[in-house]
Amino acid sequence: MNLRQRFGRPLRLGLVGGGPDSWIGAMHRNAAEMDGYFRCTAGVFSGDPQRSRAAGVALGFDAARSYGTVAEMLQAERERRSGDGIEAVAIMTPNDTHYAHAAAALDVGLDVVCDKPVTHSHAEACDLVARVRANGRLFAIAHAYSAYPMTRFARHLVGEGALGAVRLVQVEYIQSGLATRVEAGPRSNRLRWVLDPGRSGQALVMSAIGCHAQHLASFVSGLPVARAMADVGTLMPGREVVDHVSALIEFAAGADGHAARGTFTVTQAAAGGENDIRLRVYGDKGHIDWNHRDASYLKLALQGEPVRVLGRGDPGLPPEVIAAGRTPRGHPEGLREAFANLYAEIAQERMALLLGEPAPSFPYPRIEDGAHTMAFIEACLASQRAGRWVAVAASAG
Numbered sequence: 001m002n003l004r005q006r007f008g009r010p011l012r013l014g015l016v017g018g019g020p021d022s023w024i025g026a027m028h029r030n031a032a033e034m035d036g037y038f039r040c041t042a043g044v045f046s047g048d049p050q051r052s053r054a055a056g057v058a059l060g061f062d063a064a065r066s067y068g069t070v071a072e073m074l075q076a077e078r079e080r081r082s083g084d085g086i087e088a089v090a091i092m093t094p095n096d097t098h099y100a101h102a103a104a105a106l107d108v109g110l111d112v113v114c115d116k117p118v119t120h121s122h123a124e125a126c127d128l129v130a131r132v133r134a135n136g137r138l139f140a141i142a143h144a145y146s147a148y149p150m151t152r153f154a155r156h157l158v159g160e161g162a163l164g165a166v167r168l169v170q171v172e173y174i175q176s177g178l179a180t181r182v183e184a185g186p187r188s189n190r191l192r193w194v195l196d197p198g199r200s201g202q203a204l205v206m207s208a209i210g211c212h213a214q215h216l217a218s219f220v221s222g223l224p225v226a227r228a229m230a231d232v233g234t235l236m237p238g239r240e241v242v243d244h245v246s247a248l249i250e251f252a253a254g255a256d257g258h259a260a261r262g263t264f265t266v267t268q269a270a271a272g273g274e275n276d277i278r279l280r281v282y283g284d285k286g287h288i289d290w291n292h293r294d295a296s297y298l299k300l301a302l303q304g305e306p307v308r309v310l311g312r313g314d315p316g317l318p319p320e321v322i323a324a325g326r327t328p329r330g331h332p333e334g335l336r337e338a339f340a341n342l343y344a345e346i347a348q349e350r351m352a353l354l355l356g357e358p359a360p361s362f363p364y365p366r367i368e369d370g371a372h373t374m375a376f377i378e379a380c381l382a383s384q385r386a387g388r389w390v391a392v393a394a395s396a397g
């Protein structure tokens with residue numbers, strides 16, 4: 001019997017954000033329930049209490065559990081006489097609200113799945129690290145690109161030394177959402193907060209995609225970023241929000257005392273770009289090359305050997321990589337399944353703890369990773385201001 005079967009039921013999840021009009025709401029709802037680890041049982045779906053209640057009903061939630069505010073949900077769910085209140089929350093609201101919602105949920109003893117950027121500042125993220133630890137909670141961040149089977153396999157290859165010592169990491173995330181002057185057109189609810197730097201974060205492109213790129217690079221290489229020399233600004237002339245960051249990065253020194261170098265490029269202003277994520281990790285024995293357009297495949301090139309392309313579900317992959325897929329090889333899987341892997345992992349950890357079993361150690365992104373990402377973003381901005389290399393701050397917690 002697997003953990004889910006031994007536990008006997010899904011965990012109960014409260015949603016924060018993700019109304020019918022949102023981009024990412026359905027992704028979270030479907031992913032949370034995909035493998036039966038969570039059931040979405042309650043939620044707050046708008047900053048406007050009346051709209052929130054109506055949105056919950058429209059999405060098929062029980063009217064009594066479609067709340068007007070997060071405070072109301074946390075209190076009512078805790079006081080349910082039947083003892084079947086929510087056990088975790090998933091936060092997918094505009095960026096400026098993540099910290100307050102996450103802190104409130106942790107303080108009433110709930111686990112948290114939070115979308116990125118986890119907070120607005122490194123200091124807030126460190127505060128969440130402390131709250132997670134003080135309350136004995138679990139915290140996952142929705143960096144789903146690192147939960148694809150083949151990015152997991154890439155990390156495995158680096159970890160077992162197949163590439164040798166890591167020397168160079170190249171990561172890029174290229175999009176076209178800001179390739180036209182969207183500021184000049186009509187503003188949807190989404191665009192209103194996205195184009196307001198006070199709401200979307202210290203640098204829009206870093207809140208939107210740069211955080212994913214840094215997390216993926218550190219996740220696969222196993223290396224935190226030690227310092228950065230960044231060019232932060234706009235490709236579109238006259239734009240107020242940041243649509244481009246390129247940086248030289250230096251990672252923490254590896255076992256041989258030598259620090260791997262890296263290049264980092266993210267922009268949302270690349271005309272014709274789709275969701276083009278590419279990661280290359282070069283070691284002294286060979287390299288891997290992963291491309292989001294071909295997410296189910298990983299190129300492995302070892303020095304002096306023919307190049308190999310390995311696919312999701314191929315024989316011989318480690319069991320934890322096989323487990324990150326659901327359908328037989330050749331059937332496309334994608335972002336939704338990767339999101340579901342994050343939900344499955346945090347749920348299994350909580351289920352094991354509740355059953356009194358040893359907790360499995362899954363590599364889903366945790367609050368400590370989010371704090372490092374916020375420190376990296378702040379280092380890039382400080383580097384731009386100072387015109388020099390800036391160290392990435394250590395995260396207190």
Ligand SMILES: NC(=O)c1ccc[n+]([C@@H]2O[C@H](COP(=O)([O-])OP(=O)(O)OC[C@H]3O[C@@H](n4cnc5c(N)ncnc54)[C@H](O)[C@@H]3O)[C@@H](O)[C@H]2O)c1
Pocket residue numbers: 016017018019020021022023024025044045046047048092093094095097115116117142143144189190191207208
């Ligand atoms: N992990 C990913 O790949 C990924 C992709 C897209 C978006 N996101 C993140 O998800 C979050 C939401 O992005 P989106 O594009 O879906 O935004 P959106 O504007 O489309 O949707 C936001 C939703 O939150 C609701 N909301 C607003 N304020 C609220 C409040 N105080 N309480 C409860 N609900 C509230 C809105 O009614 C809306 O339904 C952002 O933090 C974004 O960075 C992550």
